[in-house]
Amino acid sequence: MGAPPLISVRDLSVGFTGRTGATVPVLRGVDMAVCRGQSLGIVGESGSGKSTVALAAMGYLKRGLRRLSGEVCFDGADMFARTRLELEAIRGGQLGLIPQNSGQSLTPTLRIGRQITEALRLHCKMPEAEHEARVLDLLAQVRLPDPEVIMRRFPHELSGGQQQRVAIAMALAGEPDALLLDEPTTGLDVTTQAHILELLRDLAAERNMAMVYVSHDLGVIARVCEEVMVMYAGEVVLQGPVRQVLQDPVHPYARGLLASIPRLGERHLPVALEGRPPAPGEAGQGCAFAPRCGLAIDQCRELAPPMAPDGAGNLVRCYRHQDVGGLDAARQGSLPRRCDKRSGAALDLGAVAICYTAQGWLERMLGHAAPVLTVEGISIAIRQGETVGLVGESGSGKSTILKTVAGLLPPVAGKISLCDKPLPVRVEQRAPDQLRRVQLVFQNPDESLNPRHSVADILAQPLRLYYGLKGAELYQRSVEILETVRLGAHYMDRLPGQLSGGEKQRVAIARAFAAEPEVVLCDEITSALDVSVQAAMLELLNEFKRLKGTTYVFVSHDLAVVRALSDRVAVLYQGRLCEIGPVEAVYGPRSHPYTEVLLNAVLEPDPDVAPKLMAADVVELSPPAMGCPFQRRCPRKLADICDQKTPPWREFEGGHGIRCHLPPEDL
Amino acid sequence: MSDMAAPGIPRTGRLRRMGTVLRDMAASPSGAIGLTLVVAHLVMALISPWIVPYDYKVMDSGMVLSGPTGAHWLGTDEFGRDIFSRVLMGGREALLVTGIATPLAMLWGGMMGILLGLAGGRLDEVMMRVVDAFLSLPWILKLLVLVMTFGNGMMVIIPTLGFFYGIPVIRVARAATHDVVARDFVSAARARGHGRFGIIKRELLPNVLDTMMVEGAMRWSWMLLAFSSLSFLGFGVSPPTPDWGLMISESRVYMPLSPWGVLGPMVALSSLIIGINLSADALAKAMGIDRARKAVV
Numbered sequence: 011m012g013a014p015p016l017i018s019v020r021d022l023s024v025g026f027t028g029r030t031g032a033t034v035p036v037l038r039g040v041d042m043a044v045c046r047g048q049s050l051g052i053v054g055e056s057g058s059g060k061s062t063v064a065l066a067a068m069g070y071l072k073r074g075l076r077r078l079s080g081e082v083c084f085d086g087a088d089m090f091a092r093t094r095l096e097l098e099a100i101r102g103g104q105l106g107l108i109p110q111n112s113g114q115s116l117t118p119t120l121r122i123g124r125q126i127t128e129a130l131r132l133h134c135k136m137p138e139a140e141h142e143a144r145v146l147d148l149l150a151q152v153r154l155p156d157p158e159v160i161m162r163r164f165p166h167e168l169s170g171g172q173q174q175r176v177a178i179a180m181a182l183a184g185e186p187d188a189l190l191l192d193e194p195t196t197g198l199d200v201t202t203q204a205h206i207l208e209l210l211r212d213l214a215a216e217r218n219m220a221m222v223y224v225s226h227d228l229g230v231i232a233r234v235c236e237e238v239m240v241m242y243a244g245e246v247v248l249q250g251p252v253r254q255v256l257q258d259p260v261h262p263y264a265r266g267l268l269a270s271i272p273r274l275g276e277r278h279l280p281v282a283l284e285g286r287p288p289a290p291g292e293a294g295q296g297c298a299f300a301p302r303c304g305l306a307i308d309q310c311r312e313l314a315p316p317m318a319p320d321g322a323g324n325l326v327r328c329y330r331h332q333d334v335g336g337l338d339a340a341r342q343g344s345l346p347r348r349c350d351k352r353s354g355a356a357l358d359l360g361a362v363a364i365c366y367t368a369q370g371w372l373e374r375m376l377g378h379a380a381p382v383l384t385v386e387g388i389s390i391a392i393r394q395g396e397t398v399g400l401v402g403e404s405g406s407g408k409s410t411i412l413k414t415v416a417g418l419l420p421p422v423a424g425k426i427s428l429c430d431k432p433l434p435v436r437v438e439q440r441a442p443d444q445l446r447r448v449q450l451v452f453q454n455p456d457e458s459l460n461p462r463h464s465v466a467d468i469l470a471q472p473l474r475l476y477y478g479l480k481g482a483e484l485y486q487r488s489v490e491i492l493e494t495v496r497l498g499a500h501y502m503d504r505l506p507g508q509l510s511g512g513e514k515q516r517v518a519i520a521r522a523f524a525a526e527p528e529v530v531l532c533d534e535i536t537s538a539l540d541v542s543v544q545a546a547m548l549e550l551l552n553e554f555k556r557l558k559g560t561t562y563v564f565v566s567h568d569l570a571v572v573r574a575l576s577d578r579v580a581v582l583y584q585g586r587l588c589e590i591g592p593v594e595a596v597y598g599p600r601s602h603p604y605t606e607v608l609l610n611a612v613l614e615p616d617p618d619v620a621p622k623l624m625a626a627d628v629v630e631l632s633p634p635a636m637g638c639p640f641q642r643r644c645p646r647k648l649a650d651i652c653d654q655k656t657p658p659w660r661e662f663e664g665g666h667g668i669r670c671h672l673p674p675e676d677l
Numbered sequence: 678m679s680d681m682a683a684p685g686i687p688r689t690g691r692l693r694r695m696g697t698v699l700r701d702m703a704a705s706p707s708g709a710i711g712l713t714l715v716v717a718h719l720v721m722a723l724i725s726p727w728i729v730p731y732d733y734k735v736m737d738s739g740m741v742l743s744g745p746t747g748a749h750w751l752g753t754d755e756f757g758r759d760i761f762s763r764v765l766m767g768g769r770e771a772l773l774v775t776g777i778a779t780p781l782a783m784l785w786g787g788m789m790g791i792l793l794g795l796a797g798g799r800l801d802e803v804m805m806r807v808v809d810a811f812l813s814l815p816w817i818l819k820l821l822v823l824v825m826t827f828g829n830g831m832m833v834i835i836p837t838l839g840f841f842y843g844i845p846v847i848r849v850a851r852a853a854t855h856d857v858v859a860r861d862f863v864s865a866a867r868a869r870g871h872g873r874f875g876i877i878k879r880e881l882l883p884n885v886l887d888t889m890m891v892e893g894a895m896r897w898s899w900m901l902l903a904f905s906s907l908s909f910l911g912f913g914v915s916p917p918t919p920d921w922g923l924m925i926s927e928s929r930v931y932m933p934l935s936p937w938g939v940l941g942p943m944v945a946l947s948s949l950i951i952g953i954n955l956s957a958d959a960l961a962k963a964m965g966i967d968r969a970r971k972a973v974v
Contacts, residue, residue, distance in 0.1 A: 416868040437867055445870035458861035462883035471879070472869055525869070 015043035015070035016220045022080035034291035037244045047223035051235030055540040059244040064190045103133040106181030110193040112173045115297045116165040123161035133184035148179040171202035188220040199403040202620045205613040207233045229613030243298040250324030260331040263299045270545035272570040283548035305330045356394040356561040359586045362424035384584035397562040399576035407585030408565045412531045416450045446476045449522035453534040455514035459506040466502040472524040495520040529561045581605045584633035591666030602668045604640045701963035708959025715950025725766045730761035734917045742935040752937040763919035764941040770914045775900040781839030783893045790850025829912045842896045853888040887964045894957035898950045921946040
């Protein structure tokens with residue numbers, strides 16, 4: 011650390027004026043320094059202020075926020091003292107920003123080439139004639155195939171991963187000394203994410219840039235950063251080298267956060283952090299984490315601890331950091347997982363095929379070929395009390411299958427039966443009892459709860475519909491159900507807007523369980539939540555399973571989450587089953603090439619585990635007309651057979667099936 | 678939700694919500710100004726006949742086209758009538774007509790829009806093209822044709838305004854319905870097996886109504902303008918009843934001599950319309966609706 015830091019933030023506090031007129035702090039005394047060639051990761055849950063720090067490093071604060079104290083220096087000069095013109099020259103020039111959702115930050119009506127040229131025109135003094143060559147060079151640098159073709163495309167013609175690469179190319183156009191990355195891979199598929207991160211690592215090394223990488227995902231941070239800063243309630247609580255922070259964090263919050271992440275290598279539920287972080291301005295005079303901390307003593311509640319070195323290279327904001335090691339031992343015991351297997355199929359899908367684009371009468375008359383089926387040949391028999399995970403990348407049809415089971419999207423072929431009785435395909439044709447026995451929980455509770463309904467109204471709906479409850483009885487039952495999801499009667503008259511993300515999802519789960527269902531369909535129910543909240547949801551689902559023997563169909567793109575909860579896993583690619591079997595077998599050594607690709611791309615919150623990139627991150631819009639659906643990306647494709655014949659099911663012990671042409675001994 | 682009045686359940690009723698919405702509206706300066714203007718106009722329309730200093734139809738041939746004086750605050754018109762008194766009373770007809778026609782427009786337009794939005798498919802497409810075709814005609818032309826065909830009594834003007842101004846409402850209601858129907862909570866209700874009516878009543882209406890309220894306020898101000906224009910053209914209120922549009926029309930010839938006969942009603946009409954618009958903006962904000970996105974047409 012010989013050279014002065016390129017980006018330095020000293021004692022920065024940022025706040026806004028609340029409704030009562032009082033100043034509410036969002037960031038409190040944040041210090042940060044990043045040198046050229048260094049990469050710093052900022053982690054924390056939503057609302058911890060991590061993005062605010064990154065944007066403040068650009069001299070930018072979101073509307074309504076203002077600086078209360080401290081300074082932000084870039085290249086030795088205070089960013090907040092600079093004029094607008096100076097800032098404009100720095101932003102996008104020396105200091106590049108790569109936002110979370112690049113698809114939205116690209117102008118939809120301009121070709122990619124034009125957009126990058128504009129960045130060049132603003133920040134590079136080079137003759138117009140050289141622009142095109144430079145654009146091609148930049149696109150090649152971010153490893154986009156066929157730069158000449160990509161240049162003439164519009165943003166919507168690119169996949170999410172390609173859009174993110176274009177955003178990186180645009181940031182590189184200004185020859186930046188530092189890059190700020192605000193969750194740049196969140197929302198991308200695991201394989202795409204792994205590819206983008208490799209690219210960023212290479213670029214940072216090649217160009218000796220400083221990087222500030224904001225993410226909620228510790229696996230991502232482990233991959234690209236050397237130094238990590240953990241934020242909680244607007245404060246930095248722990249800072250240190252990535253290996254130290256991720257393998258043996260000395261702050262209780264960081265430790266809890268790490269324990270709440272499901273691991274690919276282990277098959278048990280993560281441990282949830284109790285409580286929730288304080289809202290801005292709520293933190294009292296003591297340590298902000300004290301109310302949730304298992305180690306808190308009176309001193310913690312009275313006086314906020316200062317940031318102090320722990321002697322092992324970390325800076326930590328905790329009085330009791332020497333005792334954190336004791337926290338885990340107390341928790342390991344609370345992990346047993348029970349899943350009783352009873353016989354009998356709760357839900358049986360027989361060769362289900364689904365097609366989104368129905369053919370109109372005009373197309374049929376004109377003799378157009380029938381469209382390729384979105385989902386085809388899905389046969390899964392789910393036993394009572396079993397949890398089946400459906401995994402796959404976006405577009406693999408996993409959510410589509412759930413919608414079909416729920417009766418919202420009728421299949422074009424195939425049968426569904428519930429407890430050995432055929433289930434009508436449309437929700438309107440189902441008997442009330444059949445409706446009650448299958449319940450669906452959605453990904454985003456903001457969307458699935460009506461914003462105008464109070465919690466009481468929300469819970470009353472299934473209770474009134476299926477059980478005809480009313481009056482005092484209805485109220486009684488609603489409160490009981492709320493208590494099973496660990497919310498109390500005082501939540502009854504709240505509107506969804508007055509609940510936190512986790513509380514909302516609890517209400518959504520409570521609504522599903524109010525029907526006393528036999529099968530619960532979970533559609534990515536934890537992916538919109540923070541990891542610590544996710545862990546709590548998984549615990550909740552597991553508890554319902556233990557108490558009521560509920561059968562789950564659990565859809566997720568997160569392989570570690572699926573492993574933690576499921577008994578069996580089905581892997582889908584392009585709406586076709588690739589592999590199905592018990593968790594241990596699917597995650598074991600013998601698997602379909604696609605499963606292998608997925609598993610290898612998963613990022614673990616451990617800097618010593620590197621992902622292996624086996625297949626190109628190409629997004630295919632529709633499956634090939636014949637042969638194996640995965641043929642175009644398969645690293646182990648057989649030359650003559652994979653694109654000709656649909657692969658056969660290869661059966662192994664324990665009901666493990668793999669659909670592949672490769673001989674069983676090679677799988 | 679009648680059976681929700683169980684012991685211990687506080688009602689999160691519409692009334693309580695309207696209270697908070699009103700408070701939020703009044704909290705912003707522009708909302709407060711808007712609400713004050715609208716309320717002042719409504720009160721004036723109710724009580725003006727009893728408080729005006731002069732009878733609106735009494736002429737004074739000795740005092741024609743005078744400027745503002747201590748006796749006549751806004752001067753007198755070409756017949757020597759007190760302009761101030763006439764301005765105070767000039768909104769009564771317009772407010773009465775639009776006060777009936779606006780709910781009419783919201784009701785039929787809203788119902789059509791929600792039904793079309795729910796029906797979707799070809800019927801929806803065809804109907805929307807009809808609506809588009811209708812909207813592409815100049816509104817004043819449409820109004821004039823009807824008023825000239827059926828006469829210009831209240832019994833014609835009110836349904837006519839209600840009909841025409843319901844058409845853009847169809848659009849807004851349909852768009853809002855489409856937005857809400859695509860959301861997961863509607864799918865959730867369908868998957869639970871609620872009936873169609875239940876879904877419309879519980880899931881859809883509460884979310885569409887907010888947009889409709891804001892749209893209603895906007896339509897009201899447009900309708901006021903349209904009614905005043907009709908009066909201006911001689912198809913609305915008949916003399917000597919005071920009406921802003923009619924007053925502007927009658928006095929504009931004398932503008933070079935005395936501008937007060939035009940200025941008075943103009944300020945009154947525009948202050949009402951500005952007041953409604955400001956209130957509509959504040960309403961949208963208080964309800965959390967993005968007006969810029971919704972208010973098309």
